[in-house]
Amino acid sequence: MAEFRLHCFGESGNAYKVALMLQFCGLDWEPVKIDFFKGETRGTKFRQDVNEMGEAPVLEHKGKLLSQSGVILDYLACLTGKFGWANEDERREIYRWILFDNHKFTASIATLRYQVALMKQPESDVTKFLRGRVENAMKVVEAHLAHTDFIACGRMTIADLSLCGYLFYGEELPFDISPRVDAWCQKIRALPGWKHPYDLMPRALV
Amino acid sequence: MAEFRLHCFGESGNAYKVALMLQFCGLDWEPVKIDFFKGETRGTKFRQDVNEMGEAPVLEHKGKLLSQSGVILDYLACLTGKFGWANEDERREIYRWILFDNHKFTASIATLRYQVALMKQPESDVTKFLRGRVENAMKVVEAHLAHTDFIACGRMTIADLSLCGYLFYGEELPFDISPRVDAWCQKIRALPGWKHPYDLMPRALV
Numbered sequence: 454m455a456e457f458r459l460h461c462f463g464e465s466g467n468a469y470k471v472a473l474m475l476q477f478c479g480l481d482w483e484p485v486k487i488d489f490f491k492g493e494t495r496g497t498k499f500r501q502d503v504n505e506m507g508e509a510p511v512l513e514h515k516g517k518l519l520s521q522s523g524v525i526l527d528y529l530a531c532l533t534g535k536f537g538w539a540n541e542d543e544r545r546e547i548y549r550w551i552l553f554d555n556h557k558f559t560a561s562i563a564t565l566r567y568q569v570a571l572m573k574q575p576e577s578d579v580t581k582f583l584r585g586r587v588e589n590a591m592k593v594v595e596a597h598l599a600h601t602d603f604i605a606c607g608r609m610t611i612a613d614l615s616l617c618g619y620l621f622y623g624e625e626l627p628f629d630i631s632p633r634v635d636a637w638c639q640k641i642r643a644l645p646g647w648k649h650p651y652d653l654m655p656r657a658l659v
Numbered sequence: 660m661a662e663f664r665l666h667c668f669g670e671s672g673n674a675y676k677v678a679l680m681l682q683f684c685g686l687d688w689e690p691v692k693i694d695f696f697k698g699e700t701r702g703t704k705f706r707q708d709v710n711e712m713g714e715a716p717v718l719e720h721k722g723k724l725l726s727q728s729g730v731i732l733d734y735l736a737c738l739t740g741k742f743g744w745a746n747e748d749e750r751r752e753i754y755r756w757i758l759f760d761n762h763k764f765t766a767s768i769a770t771l772r773y774q775v776a777l778m779k780q781p782e783s784d785v786t787k788f789l790r791g792r793v794e795n796a797m798k799v800v801e802a803h804l805a806h807t808d809f810i811a812c813g814r815m816t817i818a819d820l821s822l823c824g825y826l827f828y829g830e831e832l833p834f835d836i837s838p839r840v841d842a843w844c845q846k847i848r849a850l851p852g853w854k855h856p857y858d859l860m861p862r863a864l865v
Contacts, residue, residue, distance in 0.1 A: 506759055506799055521758045524751045531747065541737065545730045548754070552727045553712055556761040578784045593712055 457482035460503060460511040462489045462657035464571060466563055466619035467522045468510035469650040474526055474614050476646045476653060478533045485513075486655045522618070523551040526611035536611045547605045550612040558594065561586035562619045562626075569627040571658060580627075587628050598633040602640070609641070617641050621650060663688035664719040666709060668695045668863035670777060672769055672825035673728045674716035675856040680732055680820050682852045682859060684739045691719075692861045728824070729757040732817035742817045753811045756818040764800065767792035768825045768832075775833040777864060786833075793834050804839040808846070815847070823847050827856060 457475055461468030461484050475482040487493050487509050494507045504511045504520045512519045512528070519525045530537030538544040565583040568574045594616065597604070604612040620630055620638050630638065641647065663681055667674030667690050681688040693699050693715050700713045710717045710726045718725045718734070725731045736743030744750040771789040774780045800822065803810070810818040826836060826844050836844065847853065 500802070505803060506763075507795075519751070521755045523758045524755045527751060527754065545725070545733060548733065549727045549730045552729045552758070552761050555758050556766055557712075560762055560766055579788045582785045582788075589713075596706070597711060 455481045455483035456514070458485050458513040459483070459654075460485045460487050460513065461509055461654045462487045463651045463654040464656060464658055465489065465509045465654075466559065466622065466650070467508070468654060469621070470522045470614050470618035471510050471512060471525045471529070472650070472653040473618075473647070474529050474536065474611065476648060477614075477644060478529060478535050479646065480529075480533070484654045487657065489657045491657075523548070523555060523611075523615055526551070526614055530611050536609060536614065538606070538610070543606050547610050547612045550604050551615045553590075553593070554612075554615045557586065557590040558616055559619055561590055562628075565627060566619065566622065566625055570622075570625040584628065591628075591631050591634060595631040595633050598637050603637070609644070613637075613641060661687045661689035662720070664691050665689070665860075666691045666693050666717040666719065667715055667860045668693045669857045669860040670862060670864055671695065671715045671860075672765065672828065672856070673714070674860060675827070676728045676820050676824035677716050677718060677731045677735070678856070678859040679824075679853070680735050680742065680817065682854060683820075683850060684735060684741050685852065686735075686739070690860045693863065695863045697863075729754070729761060729817075729821055732757070732820055736817050742815060742820065744812070744816070749812050753816050753818045756810050757821045759796075759799070760818075760821045763792065763796040764822055765825055767796055768834075771833060772825065772828065772831055776828075776831040790834065797834075797837050797840060801837040801839050804843055809843070815850070819843075819847060 457480055459468065459471055459475065459482055461472060472484070489509060493499050494509060500507050503518060506520060508520065510522060510525065512525045519528055538547055561583050565580060565587055568580055568583070574580070601607060603609050604616055617638055621642070663686055665674065665677055665681065665688055667678060678690070695715060699705050700715060706713050709724060712726055714726065716728060716731065718731045725734055744753055767789050771786060771793055774786055774789070780786070807813060809815050810822055823844055827848070
């Protein structure tokens, strides 16, 4: 059994954030497939045994079960000394962007992609609403990247891993990635060990 | 001038999370009103001078400008030694709930209230969508509170302050607060220094 076990499924960009971190850090890990589209995360057993929040990903390490991608990235950064902070101001600057990601960026991108690309729902007032939120959040990141190469602290950190999680799904993304955001994604893609989500984790949707 | 200046407006539950922390910690602070409903946070000047994310709240302290309520709560907990963590596991447990709050709980509650109670929009597919998300997030917190008095670490922390932020707006909330969540809110309301959001911050909607 690998040292790290990531409860995940290929379609989850939140799980991918962690898979990519494990990958970039060269850690010994294996995916444990969650049958998301059959409702596994919403079931009583999953909530009792794995994650009361009913969400992927969950990282299993030395008997611990960690959830929330931001917290798992934090845990792995502290453990490996990679992509983390050098002081408390940096820690908070990194979390400022992870929180923005969770609240505005990933939150809208993931839900829009889920509805349009995975569930094949037609455009509606809800997708229009979500598109507005994706655009607003994208503009904030686009403007931010005008004066920095990476999201926080002037170097690659777990804030980059959090924000980029959903942006590597290519044709599944029902919106345009703006130019500086795209250039920043290409920098991450060029790092040693980078792999596409579906090459790191088993798909749950067949 | 007060030591802490909170750029805020009364209707913002995210600002209220920080106002309540400043209040419970007995700090010397004053509100600086943001004209949110006239578009102040969305303007170029605000984004350049105050917060590139275009959001309230922002805390001004000793020349620093801090944004994201979760990060400001973290900053104040470290500064005062109150409502924070005793070790790294506790820090991550607290952030696990702050992230859940930002992604699922506050995110859906704030947007639903904004549309229905503040903008007086009629019920629609979007409000129905948001209601579903509020219900799911509320169920997670309701189940969690079956076996603990507070959100994280078995005591009052900044995780409680994050999650409760929007729940004290009374009749403005277009949904029911579930029983255990309500009982937990009453415990927070009973703490010395508690005040209603509109008694701590100036309203922007007139």
